[in-house]
Structures are given as structure tokens and as C-alpha cells.
Amino acid sequence: MNIYNFDLNLLRVLDALLRERNVSRAAERLSLSQPAVSNALGRLRELLDDPLLVRAGRAMQPTPRALSLEAPIRDALQQIEHTLNAGDFFDPATSRQRFVIAVTDYVELICMPRLMAHLAQVAPGIQLAIEHLTPSLPAAALDDGQLDLVVGRFVEVPTRFHTRRWASETLQVALRSGHPHVGETLDLEAFLRLRHLWVHGGQTRGMVDQWLEEQGLSRDVAYTTPNYLQAAHIVARSDLAAVLPTQLARYFADLLPLRLFDLPFDLGSFRLDVVSVAQRERDAGLQWLIEQIVAVGAGAAQSSRSVD
Known part of the structure; x- marks a missing residue:
């Protein structure tokens, strides 16, 4: 195939079709009409001698040939975009990016x-x-x-x-004010006696539990959540303890009845x-x-x- 005889705009259409797997959505992404995208797909099929996308129910599934082209075409288009934008003047005061x-x-x-x-x-x-x-x-x-x-x-x-x-x-321990099991200080023994809330963020094990496991220790995790923001509110209204990033812990300590303690072991930053x-x-x-x-x-x- 002679690249000089190939309409490179068709590559933008193919990229949009592979992203959306739908002619109407691809047309919307490209700001083109649906017939224009359908016509471009027909030209691509003829030029590449492959159906490229075939209907499967309401969706369109790419052929092996289309899948093999997806990443190289996307990389090439991004490289062109980045090259063309490299010399652009950027004015933050007027930009609407x-x-x-x-x-x-x-x-x-x-x-x-x-x-x-x-x-x-x-x-x-x-x-x-x-x-x-x-x-x-x-x-x-x-x-x-x-x-x-x-x-x-x-x-x-x-x-x-x-x-x-x-x-x-760094990390700090957050507890509600007036917690019945913690005085003025929090040592490792007291830390391990607490029932804990863990913000897992999709992880299977965090920094605290990894350190404890290395020491042959474990804590009682009674509640897990993916959400830091709810964690502080739950701790403020229960006897659970939570280990939170320091900036976040201090932010919530100004808003909620929380006491903050340093971890009773050094995890560094x-x-x-x-x-x-x-x-x-x-x-x-x-x-x-x-x-x-x-x-x-x-x-x-x-x-x-x-x-x-």
C-alpha cells in the first residue's frame, strides 16, 4: 500500500470506531454525520481488505486485523498531535483547555x-x-x-x-475524642487492642499490615472501606481506629471530634x-x-x- 495514496483521515475514523464500537458514538466523537462514518468504514474495509468491525448483537466487535492495528494507529495519532502541539503558545489566562x-x-x-x-x-x-x-x-x-x-x-x-x-x-492514627480504651499516649500494645477501620483503596494489604505481618503481629480490622472521606466520620462516631494520611487526618481533626496519635512504630514517609x-x-x-x-x-x- 502506498501511504501517499491513503487518506490519513480514515485512521481517525478507525480509531474512533475502535474506541466506541458504535458508528453513532464514533460519529459524535468525530463531529461527523453517521453516514459519513459509515462511508469511511466502507472505504477502510476495501483498502485493508478486512471487515474490521462486525456486528454482534447491538455492539460491533473488532476483527483480529483491527485489533492488531488499534495500538499502532492510536500511538501514531497521538505522536502527530503531540508534535503539532509542541510549538503551540499556551496562555493560561485565555486557555479553555x-x-x-x-x-x-x-x-x-x-x-x-x-x-x-x-x-x-x-x-x-x-x-x-x-x-x-x-x-x-x-x-x-x-x-x-x-x-x-x-x-x-x-x-x-x-x-x-x-x-x-x-x-x-506520613500516617497517623485517628480516634474519637473520649475513646474509652486510649489515654494520653498510644503504644504498640494499645494499638493492637483496638478495633480498626482500614481504607483499602482496592489493595489487598496496606503498609501497616505489611509491617505487622513482618513482625509476626496482626490487628483486628472490623471495617473496611475504599473511601477516606467517610472513614473519618465513622471513626468520630464509633470506637474504631483509622490510620490516615497526616494531611487528611489533620484536616478532619479540625472539623470532627478526633484525636490524632503518631503510629507506635516507624513506617517512614x-x-x-x-x-x-x-x-x-x-x-x-x-x-x-x-x-x-x-x-x-x-x-x-x-x-x-x-x-x-
Whole structure:
């Protein structure tokens, strides 16, 4: 096949069809009419000598040939987009760019109010769409452009991604004021006697339980939840204990009848990172936003230290 005789716009249509598996939704994504997308699919089938997508009930299923083309075509289109955008001038004051970011509820609470207040002053037209962050890095969503960046704690990040430190965090124990089983201090023995709430975030084992297991110890986890924000409210109205990130624990201690204690063993700190696709390092708008997020993280950490 001669690439100079191939209409490259057809690749955009094929990419949209493979994403949506539906002609109508693909047409909406491309801002084209449904007949135009159907006609483009017909041309693709003829040029590639393959049906590409076949109807299965109400959905359309890609053929093996289409699946083999999906990732290379998407990578090529993204590379073209990033190359064309590399020299673009970015003016935050006038930009109306929309960014999709995946974060945990903890990061959203600590970071996003500050970030939105800042953007209202310097970039009022920018829009943020927040997605829930799973425990593992959503690499595929970053690769195919569904996500612009993520903010969270990741054990390993592949080299094709760019990482910036957002914050370093520690953990504290939160208990309700007047808890009947804890006095002025919390040692390891008292910690292990407590009934615990664990915010699992989709993990099978957290930092605390990993340390305890290494010491041949365990705690009584009576309640598990994926949600940090509800955890503090539940602890404030029960005799459960929760281990929370320090910034979050202090935030809720100002709002709820909670007492905070240091962990009775040293887990050190852990880092939270901003992760984006390395190929987008020359995307001026995205890099500007990352700088704002990093600055907000540093400000939040400074505010947290100032109460010590």
C-alpha cells in the first residue's frame, strides 16, 4: 500500500470506531454525520481488505486485523498531535483547555480546592474532569489519552511515563475524642487492642499490615472501606481506629471530634507523584498544569508542617 495514496483521515475514523464500537458514538466523537462514518468504514474495509468491525448483537466487535492495528494507529495519532502541539503558545489566562485527571478522594480533597482557587485567578477558562484512581497506575488510559495525568502513590512507574513528586506523606492514627480504651499516649500494645477501620483503596494489604505481618503481629480490622472521606466520620462516631494520611487526618481533626496519635512504630514517609506520558513533555498546557499541581502540593505540605 502506498501511504501517499491513503487518506490519513480514515485512521481517525478507525480509531474512533475502535474506541466506541458504535458508528453513532464514533460519529459524535468525530463531529461527523453517521453516514459519513459509515462511508469511511466502507472505504477502510476495501483498502485493508478486512471487515474490521462486525456486528454482534447491538455492539460491533473488532476483527483480529483491527485489533492488531488499534495500538499502532492510536500511538501514531497521538505522536502527530503531540508534535503539532509542541510549538503551540499556551496562555493560561485565555486557555479553555480541558484536562482529565485521576486521583484518590484523599488527593482530591487536599489538592483540588486549592488548585481550583488558584486557577480561578490565573486560568479561569481551564476545566478539570476528575476520575477515580485505582490502586494500580492506569497506564492504558494514559497511553491512549483518556487521562492527561494522575496523582497518587505508585510502587512502580514504567519508563515511558514522566514522574514529578507531588508530596511526601506520613500516617497517623485517628480516634474519637473520649475513646474509652486510649489515654494520653498510644503504644504498640494499645494499638493492637483496638478495633480498626482500614481504607483499602482496592489493595489487598496496606503498609501497616505489611509491617505487622513482618513482625509476626496482626490487628483486628472490623471495617473496611475504599473511601477516606467517610472513614473519618465513622471513626468520630464509633470506637474504631483509622490510620490516615497526616494531611487528611489533620484536616478532619479540625472539623470532627478526633484525636490524632503518631503510629507506635516507624513506617517512614511515602511519596505521591504526578504521572503523565513522557511524550507529552512538550505539551505546554499540560506541563503548566503539572507545575501548578506540584506548587499546590508544596503549599499543602507547608501548611501541614506549620501546625506541628
